[in-house]
Amino acid sequence: xxxxxxxxxxxxxxxxxxxxxxxxxxxxxxxxxxxxxxxxxxxxxxxxxxxxxxxxxxxxxxxxxxxxxxxxxxxxxxxxxxxxxxxxxxxxxxxxxxxxxxxxxxxxxxxxxxxxxxxxxxxxxxxxxxxxxxxxxxxxxxxxxxxxxxxxxxxxxxxxxxxxxxxxxxxxxxxxxxxxxxxxxxxxxxxxxxxxxxxxxxxxxxxxxxxxxxxxxxxxxxxxxxxxxxxxxxxxxxxxxxxxxxxxxxxxxxxxxxxxxxxxxxxxxxxxxxxxxxxxxxxxxxxxxxxxxxxxxxxxxxxxxxxxxxxxxxxxxxxxxxxxxxxxxxxxxxxxxxxxxxxxxxxxxxxxxxxxxxxxxxxxxxxxxxxxxxxxxxxxxxxxxxxxxxx
Numbered sequence: 001x002x003x004x005x006x007x008x009x010x011x012x013x014x015x016x017x018x019x020x021x022x023x024x025x026x027x028x029x030x031x032x033x034x035x036x037x038x039x040x041x042x043x044x045x046x047x048x049x050x051x052x053x054x055x056x057x058x059x060x061x062x063x064x065x066x067x068x069x070x071x072x073x074x075x076x077x078x079x080x081x082x083x084x085x086x087x088x089x090x091x092x093x094x095x096x097x098x099x100x101x102x103x104x105x106x107x108x109x110x111x112x113x114x115x116x117x118x119x120x121x122x123x124x125x126x127x128x129x130x131x132x133x134x135x136x137x138x139x140x141x142x143x144x145x146x147x148x149x150x151x152x153x154x155x156x157x158x159x160x161x162x163x164x165x166x167x168x169x170x171x172x173x174x175x176x177x178x179x180x181x182x183x184x185x186x187x188x189x190x191x192x193x194x195x196x197x198x199x200x201x202x203x204x205x206x207x208x209x210x211x212x213x214x215x216x217x218x219x220x221x222x223x224x225x226x227x228x229x230x231x232x233x234x235x236x237x238x239x240x241x242x243x244x245x246x247x248x249x250x251x252x253x254x255x256x257x258x259x260x261x262x263x264x265x266x267x268x269x270x271x272x273x274x275x276x277x278x279x280x281x282x283x284x285x286x287x288x289x290x291x292x293x294x295x296x297x298x299x300x301x302x303x304x305x306x307x308x309x310x311x312x313x314x315x316x317x318x319x320x321x322x323x324x325x326x327x328x329x330x331x332x333x334x335x336x337x338x339x340x341x342x343x344x345x346x347x348x349x350x351x352x353x354x355x356x357x358x359x360x361x362x363x364x365x366x367x368x369x370x371x372x373x374x375x376x377x378x379x380x381x382x383x384x385x386x387x388x389x390x391x
Contacts, residue, residue: 001094004131006030006102009115014323015343022343025325025335028143030108031115032099032131034124037088038117039148040178041076051123055091075178077171079208079241079248081296086116092127095134103138110330111135112143120149121182132158143328145169145206147179151195159201165328166201167237168193171208172222175251186224190231197233204235204329210253211240211319212288215305221254235329237314238306243289243297253288255280260289260297292318 011029015022035055042050049058057065057072065072076083113119119128132155135142142164149155149168159166168189173180190205197203209223218225228236243249249257259270276284289297300320302310309315313334315324323342326334 001096002036003096003098004032004034004093005098006032006106006108006111007115009112013342013345014325015345016337017341017343025323025337027110027328027330028112028115030102030106030110030140031112033093033115033117034113034119034127034131035090035092035117036086037090038076038080038086038178039090039121039123040118040176040182041074041087042090042178043073043075044181046073050090055089075181077176077178078251079171079175079244081242081244082116090117090123092124095127095130100134103134103140107138108140110143110328111140112145114145118146118148118179119144120146122150125152125155129154129158132162132164135164136162141165141330143167143330147176147189148182148184149192150184151192151199153199156196156199156201159196160199163330164202165204165330166193166196167204167206167328169208170205170224170228171241172224174222175248187227190224190227190233193233194231202235202329203233204237205231205233206237206239206316208239208241210288210299211238211302211306212286212299213253213283214303217254221252235314236309237316237326237329238309239316240299240319249289249297255284255288257297259284261291 007030009028009031011024011026014026016025037055046057046061049061050056062072072087074087076086080086113131132142136158140162142159142162144159144164144166145168146166147169149166170186170189173185176186179185193203193205205228207223207225207228209218209225210221215225215229241248241252243252243257243260246257249255249260253260255276259276270284273281286301288300290300292298298318302319313324313336314326316326316328317324318339321339322336323339324336
């Protein structure tokens with residue numbers, strides 16, 4: 001069985017140039033994922049089949065979906081930036097000698113879970129507890145982002161021993177159909193976070209939203225900001241929503257992607273300008289987003305409604321010309337520095353590996369990755385599993 005390995009992540013890409021050379025900024029240098037594919041891609045009514053089939057769809061199910069839709073089921077978050085990597089088997093990886101070997105070799109001060117796949121789902125509970133034990137053995141503090149984690153006293157106790165950080169991602173139910181279909185709505189996540197917080201765990205609520213717009217407008221588009229602000233969990237953070245596609249840009253901001261990146265064209269130059277309200281037209285002219293090297297759009301400024309987070313540096317990621325890091329609430333430092341000081345890392349995927357992923361029996365995109373499609377869950381086939389937090 002494939003074993004969990006410690007792999008690179010954001011920590012290798014967010015490094016800062018200094019007068020003395022370079023320094024690490026992000027703590028997420030070592031990362032461990034529980035499975036090759038994210039559990040959220042699997043429709044609930046196929047969950048038992050997938051579990052019983054070693055994390056994969058049966059040939060019959062796969063053939064049926066390919067015949068009807070030309071794609072496999074997919075309920076992953078629509079803004080997921082790692083879809084080319086996390087659409088495979090959801091079988092849990094093993095914690096073995098290679099995993100231990102990585103800890104012995106690197107002696108990581110911090111290890112981040114859920115880089116590409118969700119660790120919190122009850123399917124992985126045993127492996128999660130074992131991994132926390134291994135981390136505690138090597139004094140490696142855990143950074144644990146989660147969407148599908150219910151309160152579990154054993155998990156809470158081990159994170160307390162670890163002195164780690166548990167962060168519940170709070171966004172928009174419309175964009176996170178996989179987690180929501182298993183009962184892990186944003187409301188539910190806040191409730192579970194409050195239980196861990198009350199138990200004494202270093203817990204935060206991390207919002208993903210359109211930081212260039214007001215709280216009111218974000219709420220109208222389905223973001224759960226008020227619930228976060230009203231929660232008793234003390235630490236509240238922001239990760240600016242990455243607009244990874246035209247569809248995501250429109251749903252998140254209410255503005256078409258092409259108009260977000262061409263504000264100078266203005267009235268009379270943007271086709272269909274009149275479709276926008278005066279308020280949105282004004283936002284467009286403020287150039288709320290700009291394009292990164294990888295094609296994603298990033299926020300150019302923070303709306304006054306979110307200035308408290310700016311003032312307290314409770315932000316993770318880039319906004320405008322600055323990079324923010326709050327050290328995942330594990331270190332006292334909270335920093336903000338010019339993006340121009342980030343060490344540029346050239347990353348070119350190995351083309352031969354991408355070519356080797358091609359499959360002749362099912363549709364692939366031009367990079368060889370299996371196509372994934374939107375999934376409509378038949379009401380009569382809902383999963384018959386009740387997790388404790390739902391009762």
